Amino acid sequence: MGATIHxxxxxxxxxxxxxxxxxxxxxxxxxxxxxxxxxxxVPGDDPATVASGPTVPDxxxxxxxxxxxxxxxxxxxxxxxxxxxxxxxxLKGMVEETPKELVNTWNYVIASNMDVLTDLANYAKxxxxxxxxxxxxxxxxxxxxxxxxxxxxxEARFRGVPIRRGLILSGGEPTVTVxxxxxxxxxxxxxxxxxxxVRGIDGVSMISMATDGIDGNMDAxxxxxxxx
Numbered sequence: 368m369g370a371t372i373h374x375x376x377x378x379x380x381x382x383x384x385x386x387x388x389x390x391x392x393x394x395x396x397x398x399x400x401x402x403x404x405x406x407x408x409v410p411g412d413d414p415a416t417v418a419s420g421p422t423v424p425d426x427x428x429x430x431x432x433x434x435x436x437x438x439x440x441x442x443x444x445x446x447x448x449x450x451x452x453x454x455x456x457x458l459k460g461m462v463e464e465t466p467k468e469l470v471n472t473w474n475y476v477i478a479s480n481m482d483v484l485t486d487l488a489n490y491a492k493x494x495x496x497x498x499x500x501x502x503x504x505x506x507x508x509x510x511x512x513x514x515x516x517x518x519x520x521x522e523a524r525f526r527g528v529p530i531r532r533g534l535i536l537s538g539g540e541p542t543v544t545v546x547x548x549x550x551x552x553x554x555x556x557x558x559x560x561x562x563x564x565v566r567g568i569d570g571v572s573m574i575s576m577a578t579d580g581i582d583g584n585m586d587a588x589x590x591x592x593x594x595x
Contacts (some may be wrong), residue, residue, distance in 0.1 A: 429457030472528025497533030505539025552583020
């Protein structure tokens, strides 16, 4: 229903025994210390959002999770009754809130989407190709992002702006509003938006891939699209 990764993770944190700082809390209760090395795939690299922040204090609440489900296309009435029950119990204080502070805990982002883009740019340079990094914080509806990237590719193709030839690189985490029972995810949907915008035009193409290796509900990491 077009929910952002932050919204999705807010709900996840309040349904999980480990997410939203709860894993670290259990380790600390047993006298341990927690050091987390984080590989981020979310825009902005907020440790509290990556993997729903199992070792990071959580600023969100049960009330936030309920509000998100109510505001996103009536999801509140579509989720299992057990989900509603847990969230309502949390709102009433019957289930403990996620930790807002943690001691003896250190979190370090050691790799990010920008690192992927930089490595791709360096690889392109080693092949003698020009490249341009647009952003690592791309978001929005995936099909519209695909059309937007197509408009940039077409400017490059016909006007030499922002580059004449080479790779235009961008990363992030767009969203998908699911309206059917198709296969794929955000990278596939971006490719479709791109392909529809460059139909019949040669000299432009797009490869879109999920850095975690799986795009939505299929076993491929993404797809390739061009004017054909």
